[in-house]
Amino acid sequence: MDFEYPWRFTGRRSAVMAPNGMVATSHPLAARTGVKVLEEGGTAADAAVATAAVLNVVEPHMTGIGGDAFALTQFDGEYRALNASGRAPAEADLGEYRERTDAEDDGEPVMPADGGLPVTVPGALDGWATLLDAYGTLDLAEVLRPAIDYAEGGVPVSEYVARQWTNATARVAQFDSSAETFLPDGRAPEPGERFSNPEFAESLETIGREGPEVLYGGELGKESSK
DSSP: OOOOSSSSOOOSOOOOOOOOOOOOSSSSSHHHHHHHHTTTTTOOHHHHHHHHHHHHHTTTOOOOOOOOOEEEEEEEEEEEEEOOOOOOOOOOHHHHHHHHHHEEEEEOOOSSSSSSSSOOOOHHHHHHOOOOOOOOOOOOOHHHHHHHHHHOOOOOOOHHHEEEEEEEEHTTTTHHHHHHSSGGSSSSSTTTTTTTOHHHHHHHHHHHHHHHGTTTTSHHHHHTTT
16 A cells, blocks of 8 residues: 655644544544444445534534535445535526626626525435435434434534634624524634534434425425525
8 A cells, every 4th residue: 555645744643544444524523423333334325424414513614414415436346426516596597696796706796605695405415315325224314313412412612613613703693593503692602612403403303204305395495495
């Protein structure tokens, strides 16, 4: 195995190797979730979806079921790619978009970074379900359970996440529903504080019980689009 790289990064970590599987994420609770799924006999697809769902809870500034998902898979010698990036809404109209944005770059309209206008159809959840249908041994409710438990019970906010959260305070505060959830007591959580998201836990419970369709045209989708 070649460990020579063209780029060098400052760090104290050495290469990690494992005989039966590995999970690499930006948060230890998410990685631990994926490893536990593998240890209990789940497939890489089961572990990947469970891990991604937990990341929704522990790093809400980075991931969410309203986003996209991509995967490269190799099962039984077959290589496949999943592109679960959301499309523009069915009734999206370029002319209307141009009229509704004030941002410009060299005189040309620019899609705003915040609000509902730049939102595409959420692809992540459908992508998770597709992976599980093709390669999973667990159902959606089972792989979402760790994320539900963390969202209900709360997780300690890491120093890095707290810093990113603080940096986004002004943007989050623009929207009352977002501020109510992500700015408890009117501020971002401090490092080490426990953050819980019971409403998200309830949404995941609903998805696990009713399937991803509840987000695509179902009650959860209608609530999310308000």
